[in-house]
Amino acid sequence: MKVTREKWSKNFSEWFDRVLAEGEFYDYGRYPVKGVGVWMPYGFRLRQNVVSLIRRMLDSTGHEEILLPLLIPQELLSRETQHIKGFESEVFWVTKGGSQELDVKVSLRPTSEVAITYMESLWLNSYKQLPKKYYQIVSVFRYETKATRPMIRLREITTFKEAHTVHETYEDAQKQVEEAISIYSKFFDELGIPYLLSERPEWDRFAGALHTYAFDTLMPDGKVIQIGTAHHLGQNFTKALDFKVQRRDGSLCHPHQTSYGISDRVVAVIISMNGDDHGPIISPKVAPIKVVVVPIPSKDDEEVTKRVFEYSKKVGDMLRESGIESVVDLDPEKTPGEKYYVWELKGVPLRAEVGPKELEKNSIFLKRRDTFQGKSVPLEDVIEAVTETLNSMFLDLRKNAESFLLNNVKYEKDPDKAKSLLSSGGIIEIPWCGDNTCGMKLEEITDARVLGYPLQDRKVNDPCAICGKPAKTVLRVAKTY
Amino acid sequence: MKVTREKWSKNFSEWFDRVLAEGEFYDYGRYPVKGVGVWMPYGFRLRQNVVSLIRRMLDSTGHEEILLPLLIPQELLSRETQHIKGFESEVFWVTKGGSQELDVKVSLRPTSEVAITYMESLWLNSYKQLPKKYYQIVSVFRYETKATRPMIRLREITTFKEAHTVHETYEDAQKQVEEAISIYSKFFDELGIPYLLSERPEWDRFAGALHTYAFDTLMPDGKVIQIGTAHHLGQNFTKALDFKVQRRDGSLCHPHQTSYGISDRVVAVIISMNGDDHGPIISPKVAPIKVVVVPIPSKDDEEVTKRVFEYSKKVGDMLRESGIESVVDLDPEKTPGEKYYVWELKGVPLRAEVGPKELEKNSIFLKRRDTFQGKSVPLEDVIEAVTETLNSMFLDLRKNAESFLLNNVKYEKDPDKAKSLLSSGGIIEIPWCGDNTCGMKLEEITDARVLGYPLQDRKVNDPCAICGKPAKTVLRVAKTY
CATH class of the missing domain: 3.30.930.10 (Bira Bifunctional Protein; Domain 2)
Known part of the structure; x- marks a missing residue:
């Protein structure tokens, strides 16, 4: 996918x-x-x-x-x-x-x-x-x-x-x-x-x-x-x-x-x-539902389909008994694809697909909501695999989010350039002397909002972007909600 | 007490x-x-x-x-x-x-x-x-x-x-x-x-x-x-x-x-x-603090007092480790009596008194807030004794409250007598034909509030207290908050 x-x-x-x-x-x-x-x-x-x-x-x-x-x-x-x-x-x-x-x-x-x-x-x-x-x-x-x-x-x-x-x-x-x-x-x-x-x-x-x-x-x-x-x-x-x-x-x-x-x-x-375009990916730490189990009916064998549904319930019970919040989507009127759509919109971190193949192999197919990467997991390893995958997902998501923030904090000494950079978002750090008048002027020129300055004074080589005096720190500006 | x-x-x-x-x-x-x-x-x-x-x-x-x-x-x-x-x-x-x-x-x-x-x-x-x-x-x-x-x-x-x-x-x-x-x-x-x-x-x-x-x-x-x-x-x-x-x-x-x-x-x-006049007794099931541990200093031996305080902390730790919400009142400026007063006002169900005698015997003196009955409990039995006492207290308190309610629900066929009975509180059940006019009249005569009638029809031998027609049920009246 x-x-x-x-x-x-x-x-x-x-x-x-x-x-x-x-x-x-x-x-x-x-x-x-x-x-x-x-x-x-x-x-x-x-x-x-x-x-x-x-x-x-x-x-x-x-x-x-x-x-x-x-x-x-x-x-x-x-x-x-x-x-x-x-x-x-x-x-x-x-x-x-x-x-x-x-x-x-x-x-x-x-x-x-x-x-x-x-x-x-x-x-x-x-x-x-x-x-x-x-x-x-x-x-x-x-x-x-x-x-x-x-x-x-x-x-x-x-x-x-x-x-x-x-x-x-x-x-x-x-x-x-x-x-x-x-x-x-x-x-x-x-x-x-x-x-x-x-x-x-x-x-x-x-x-x-x-x-x-x-x-x-x-x-x-x-x-x-x-x-x-x-x-x-x-x-x-x-x-x-x-x-x-x-x-x-x-x-x-x-x-x-x-x-x-x-x-x-x-x-x-x-x-x-x-x-992504499918919906949110809720952090596994607070997701109300960690795993959705989706049974995949057999194309031609009703008896197998029935057993797939039973087997899915069993997977759901195992997860719940281990304290992993989960849902088994047993709706007989929806296709697996329709179910994926709904649970992706809710940002459930993991999906366990369970079809005739899984039933036969006594396994599940575990898919991550963020990468859509999947792997087959034997039933006896389900709890361990789910727990581990949730943990790595949490770390990966956090790392992604951190990179996104870090990559979008930029230093710029020229307020006009800062303004133009801000049109595509992010946070710009501009050298500042510490004076309110210069700060408010920076806000005006960049047509953005001043977030403030770092808690520890920042060593800056360039002078204040407004008055030219030595800069004491940087002032952070951004378009804000 | x-x-x-x-x-x-x-x-x-x-x-x-x-x-x-x-x-x-x-x-x-x-x-x-x-x-x-x-x-x-x-x-x-x-x-x-x-x-x-x-x-x-x-x-x-x-x-x-x-x-x-x-x-x-x-x-x-x-x-x-x-x-x-x-x-x-x-x-x-x-x-x-x-x-x-x-x-x-x-x-x-x-x-x-x-x-x-x-x-x-x-x-x-x-x-x-x-x-x-x-x-x-x-x-x-x-x-x-x-x-x-x-x-x-x-x-x-x-x-x-x-x-x-x-x-x-x-x-x-x-x-x-x-x-x-x-x-x-x-x-x-x-x-x-x-x-x-x-x-x-x-x-x-x-x-x-x-x-x-x-x-x-x-x-x-x-x-x-x-x-x-x-x-x-x-x-x-x-x-x-x-x-x-x-x-x-x-x-x-x-x-x-x-x-x-x-x-x-x-x-x-x-x-x-x-x-009682000391304060409330909070039901052990929902009491925020189940046990208060009060150290009782030695009258003349500071070293013993110090050990009593240490020992009290140990008791508190034991309780907390077993998931029993408790507090050890270590305030050095208050007497045990002053502490009792405060915790009784808060309705804490159990008090563990710990003095030089308890220190020596490796025990606590456990006192119930409702009866003020106490007993000596060896330290190794503390968790069991506390748990059991909390359970029996809960049952006793519920039984008392139930008796109080039951003893104060009375049957009376004469509305004037009902009115006079109501001056000392409680609930009076009065025979009633089921008609609203009679019900509202009963409310007026008794100068009280109609609570309503039992969910199952009640067999009543007396006629309706107002109109004299056969009674269908009883109407409950009371002074209300």
Whole structure:
């Protein structure tokens, strides 16, 4: 089978919409509210696997899960000035209950920094309780006026995992940001998602943060997507809400905070980053179904066909008993080809083809979704072969995705050339003096978005692409989602 | 230790509020929006155990989890006439996005029948796809004008597990209601929650349902609380949304639906139903912490105290290695008595006291939270003893709760006497002819709420308490939450 990737990479947007719908991941654009989607059963299971992974990682590092109210009153949301400025144009407001006007306008949470800080001020009063790490997994709402996109730019983001931490000192909070970065790095590694880590420039920080660090990756069309952020909030919110704790020396202080989040976009990337014209290839680590068993009827012998179907069920049972999520597609009305089409659209990593030949040889024919390479495997070796193939697929897919990202990060000292390079996607690193004015000018000239700069200063020989002064680092620019 | 139950049963409301707050289950009444609460880490873990249990039960019976949008436009919500009548006075409306008025008012879902029916009409078109069983676990919103109560009567219900199913015929839907009842029965049995199952009378059905079946239980103060409902929706919603499927014979029909739900109230009941003046006793099946290990320092020997603490940690490690969730309370600044107080308020089922005597004998002193009975257990038998004690506690607690419910269901043929009996709580069964007028009159005379009637007709010798005609069954009345 020929692997074709034209539609996937060249018509990505169309491909993505089709895969979400026909693969039955996510129903978008048909529910009668703009910018919201419906997680269908198969997509929900994928989402749930991702949620379980991050939950395990947070629980095992001392994070405690909580659940805060959806509604945040206007007064509370407005306490931190920078924060409300950043969000006020995109907040949904509830103004009525039944037929009554509400006394106070309440917002649908756009994020929860003020709400959690309010509760922390009731729960925490001493350094002895610190550090404290909370998280919740909830829907957040943004009244997006830009064009919305399924899972990527939404008015209801349904898988917002937000962590919020409290610390005695600035340095402790900085260490926590480092822990957050390390957790997210492992999380994306486990998912096989390559990333570039940048500190966002001052003019593009989270509203209310001192520092914003972001994980970005590349979509098949060459556009960059932000998949995770971590913020050092300093004392901005604790001062705004006058939340104080007693320090070791008995004095009172406003503690330091961090927050970090991931969203539905992680699922969007898992579906998108490995694929071809047949559909997505879901990473074996989180695929809801690892193997689909497809019986191939005999052309002329009904008795053999019957036995092939029985044998397929047996293969399915073996897989399930070993804890390998699998499906046996027994639909008598569909041809094997029609079945392949459906399961490829769902991105199931492995297919076990079972026909009269396999029945006779007591084997299966195991085919990889990514390469369409197949091999015959004796029945007694099935579990081992499936496990091994899933593992090598995971590594191969991750390697491919990493190469794709690395090959598309380029250095260019001339901003005009950078602009032209960006028309075919990717990330361009441009020498920069560190000055905001030069940074914003670079954004303007390249007609792209500044992602920020590497966490460690980069030695650059060329001067700043704008002012000609010595460059301190590189500034990364890209077309973004 | 004396077990006192005055505050628990006589001052239940105060007891409940105190336990939620001091036991760190749920922060209520302090967040600046009325009728919403915050799940704190310990309460969240309890909630999560309950959610996992119902998820397992639904997944293993062919239910598929999905996630629908929070926002339902006014037009869609109004399609089914009875439904909107039942809910319109208590719906929250979003009318603004940023500074703009929205074109159409959208509601925060009060429940999801219309939204799911809308999606089903896009997803399902043939009897071959039926039966179909979906569920989701989400927040729902009710603009309650009555007094709100934590976990019991809320404006944001955060643990609304709603199932929605589709069937070819009325009878298939009726069978599904029976499956729902059987799943919920097992669910409550596993949680040790006794219940009374009633069909709600016509005037108290779910808005848009043909039949409503409800699980009720008794709180310690003798008031009844509804903990689960199952509805036969017939074709009400499929007709209202003109959702049709092709039948076996090729004709088109509006399919039949059911829906069934449970909520935060289940957690409220778990916290409330077994308790005393020290706090709640959480059912061992879902308790987030099964055992707390409390080291008891030596009065005069610091070296022994140090060894007691080491030994306690060893006990905690043993428990955890066997998969028994436990905590070792090593706080050096608190006395054992202070620790007991805290963990009793959290309802941890077992306490392992470990002092110099236990250190010397290589044992622990294991104390049950419900009876405060203790026994010495050699270290090598700890896992077995803990497991066995947790099991017998579960059975004892369930039996107690069952007796409490059974002892408080009484038969009374005189409505005035029923009214006076109801002043001390419980459920009264009154002979009834089956006529709505008589039923509503009974509700009026007893100044209580009709729960409904048993699913099987009850043979009653006395005539209807209102009209004197032959009684068909009994009507259950109670003071309710």
